[in-house]
Amino acid sequence: MRSDISPGFADPVAGTQACFRSVLDAMSRPGRLQSIHGVSAPPPLCDAAAAVLLTLIDHETGLWLDPDVEPARPWITFHTGASGLGCHGRGAAFAMALSLPDLATLPAGSDEMPETSATVILQVSSLTTGRCFVLQGPGLRGSADLRVDGLPPDFAAIWQRNHALFPRGIDLILCAGNTLTALPRSVSVREA
Amino acid sequence: MNDTALPDQPHQARRRWMAVLARAHAGSLQSLLADCGALPAHAVLRGPDGGLVMVRGRAGGGGAAFNLGEMTVTRCTVRTETGFIGHAYIAGRDEKRAELAALADALMQDPDRADEIERHVITPLERKQIEHKTERARKAAGTRVQFFAMQTTRS
Numbered sequence: 001m002r003s004d005i006s007p008g009f010a011d012p013v014a015g016t017q018a019c020f021r022s023v024l025d026a027m028s029r030p031g032r033l034q035s036i037h038g039v040s041a042p043p044p045l046c047d048a049a050a051a052v053l054l055t056l057i058d059h060e061t062g063l064w065l066d067p068d069v070e071p072a073r074p075w076i077t078f079h080t081g082a083s084g085l086g087c088h089g090r091g092a093a094f095a096m097a098l099s100l101p102d103l104a105t106l107p108a109g110s111d112e113m114p115e116t117s118a119t120v121i122l123q124v125s126s127l128t129t130g131r132c133f134v135l136q137g138p139g140l141r142g143s144a145d146l147r148v149d150g151l152p153p154d155f156a157a158i159w160q161r162n163h164a165l166f167p168r169g170i171d172l173i174l175c176a177g178n179t180l181t182a183l184p185r186s187v188s189v190r191e192a
Numbered sequence: 193m194n195d196t197a198l199p200d201q202p203h204q205a206r207r208r209w210m211a212v213l214a215r216a217h218a219g220s221l222q223s224l225l226a227d228c229g230a231l232p233a234h235a236v237l238r239g240p241d242g243g244l245v246m247v248r249g250r251a252g253g254g255g256a257a258f259n260l261g262e263m264t265v266t267r268c269t270v271r272t273e274t275g276f277i278g279h280a281y282i283a284g285r286d287e288k289r290a291e292l293a294a295l296a297d298a299l300m301q302d303p304d305r306a307d308e309i310e311r312h313v314i315t316p317l318e319r320k321q322i323e324h325k326t327e328r329a330r331k332a333a334g335t336r337v338q339f340f341a342m343q344t345t346r347s
Binding site: 003004005006007008012078079 | 235236237238241269271275276277
């Protein structure tokens, strides 16, 4: 059977460890850009999104895939062992999407177990151009600016609804090209 | 060796050659593959990486399944430049062997190369493995003890 699956990380152990560190830094310093190297991503995924999947997903992880990510499913299944959950997001620990999914369809955790919420890995067109958002919250002295191209027009309102659920809520990892950043649920977002 | 895969099981042919390749030594695989002319370049997609698998057994072949113990396995997946993907899972930690077995599996799926690999690699290896197994069975049979005495005293 012919197939065009590409390798994952050139050095799987060092690559996943470095990527894990980047995600950790991105979550603790919201809005700061982290760069990812050494991965060959399958279309339509960008390097950063592919690296995050390789790092955080294994065969036991509930992963929801946006229908647009479907062409990359064989690659994701091969490298991570995750089979994907189909088209509904209930029970997903992670969601991989090319456009922001309805956050209400994903698990937001409970007050007793907020860690059971989902993390959305969202691929956007750019993290250096586009609309500017002002971030405030834990991990930021004062505020930070973040430019994102590829979020819905009413993103600030959507995010504030999610932020208001704290300690429940969805965490977001934004990926574009080989850079990523994160918006944990604890951060508040307004349009600049 | 004489893998008795049921005819209705899919990929029966592939099961046979993957089993033969998984048992082959790295040295003999390498020398046999060298006889097959120029091999296509290949890229490693995954591994070779080692791990443990739980071996399960059934007492008498029909009892409840129990965990016998863990064994070391090495897996590898390669993709040839012609686009065929080969997998190998072998016992032990010989990474070179896993990569060669995966390459041979990829070549066996290529209709242009399958006959040649079957003739030069799979068939000789299979023959050698069957000979080895028969020889061991013969030696073991030579030391077999029939407990006639115990049977007669019991009855």
